[in-house]
Amino acid sequence: MCFKQIIRGVLTYVPELDKILPNRTGGTNSARYCYSAWLRHLVLAQKASLWNWPKVVAELGPGDSLGIGLAALLSGAQKYYAFDVVEYADTAVNLDILDELIELFTNREPIPDQNEFPLLEPKLKSYEFPSYILTEERLRQSLASDRIRSIRSALNNLSCSAYNDIEIRYVVPWYDISIVEQKSVDMIFSQAVLEHVQELAGTYETFYTWLKPDGFMSHQIDFGCHHLAERWNGHWAYSDMTWKLIKGKRPYLLNREPYSTHKRLLETAGFEIVDEIKTIDRSGLAREQLNPRFCQLSEEDLTTRTIHILARKTPQ
Template identity: 45%
Template sequence: MNYKTLVWGLSTHVPGLYNSLIKMRNSSSGGAAKSSRYCYSVWLRHLVMAKNHNLIKKVPETIAELGPGDSLGVGIAALLSGSNRYYALDVVPHANLMHNISVLDELVKLFQDRESIPDDIEWPDLFPKLHSYKFPKDILRDEVIDAALKPERIIAIKDALVNSGVDSSNIEIQYFVPWNNSGIIQKDSVDFVLSQAVMEHIENLDEAYSAIFQWLRAGGIFSMEIDFSNHVMAKKWNEHWRYSDFIWNNLIWGKRPYSLNRQPASIHLSLMNNNNLKIICDFPQYNHSGIKRSELNKKFEYITDDDLYINNTFIQGIKR
């Protein structure tokens, strides 16, 4: 057991202590520039992969993102690529208005400069990996970016950030926190649903994949990076499958505002299929340095041999 994470888990049971520790940690890391480069890289990786698999020919009009976290930067990057509507869905409010304005300004500069996609040197743990990290001019042609970065359009994006939920000059940003049912987004209205290391946190996965199906228009795309590790909550990456629900939920994870569902790859794939989401590509990353089958808790004896070693995967597909 990782005793440092045990202390963090126990801290969540002391009112105010966990939030204080989080603020101290966050104050020493990142900033708008770091966040913008991360979001720029995430968005362009998803976009490039969709183009490479012939899922898109142009930038999707309407984007929905599950779990944007403390920055709406991925969605802002999509808007600066030419998208017009962005729906952000989270379980707890993270996004900070002034931070997002700073991220917007940083992202505008990155797109103006046609900056290369931040690569494995800058973000070694970021998936999916690309064959080339050059700015994707095949889909983001100069005329596309120039039109998306017109001063009046950037003002409209900033206005939509300040007035979330208001359609401003055909630019719309909606921030749903918490999102409790699929009805918050109109059926058959979304072109592209993406998530980055988020689906492993959703408690009711069947409900989530059902909602994604309902939101997507016919032929709409889903694009997901899913991290099956324990998120540094134990010494070995898959050691979270060693613990009982009581130990994991009460001592290690504690009362953090979002959980880790501990479901392996095969469960996600099965639920996608059951909800009429057709998988076009699946790129699992294997890690054989974790615990072995003999060390699994009885609760997880059902996982497959592949599950035991799939550290993360990147999946794209379409609504059937």
């Protein structure tokens, strides 16, 4: 397994060959996935008493389409900013996903569950359409035809000015903190992204700067090996040199940071964690089998395979 992964990493150094290796993330190329992921963030934020009808929503790492953010706009948000390091999304796919999302919301489709997306986290207690949040009155407004026309125009003209208050920005790469006004964002979310981010401390600090004082964050993080090893935590067994070879020249892979690093950096940046939903997995490699750098992980880190974190700025 490790040998295959090293070859894959080394191939990224071969000019031309890296161009034919797959350049998709999977996930957000499906409207049902986007719908399911967004409604999970929404339902859990409401449950944690954080849902404040965000007008300005920012997403880190949208991947193959802007679909999760489009679902946010169809739920009532006015501005959606997406930040990535690779430009995976394109207008044609975004427009197709938008059409499918409109149909899903119009039909008040139940949230696609674990049977359809076994790996999608977090799990919910109920997958019924959340009509207690997205009421008929709310949806009548958010799905109004002039709004949908504006969303379509904004998608066709990314980064241009707003259309009837609807604005979509897709910034790749995004590292300049000044691309967003300080204290202007109501909600920042990500789905399966923060395990890839190399500059984690700076990213959480940037989020703090962008978020309004009463804003909130919702992040789903997968600490697993992403098929780079046989056991779910097998990536913590690789030596640093092996890991470097596996990563190759790819713009990102996994940062290999456990749960406690995110918790510490979030708190250092000025956030308080309001709720966490963990999946615990004890089937991974034992502590003694890991790279010495990871042998000291706490029992909690060793067994936390995914987490959904809801956080807000710590009151001053």
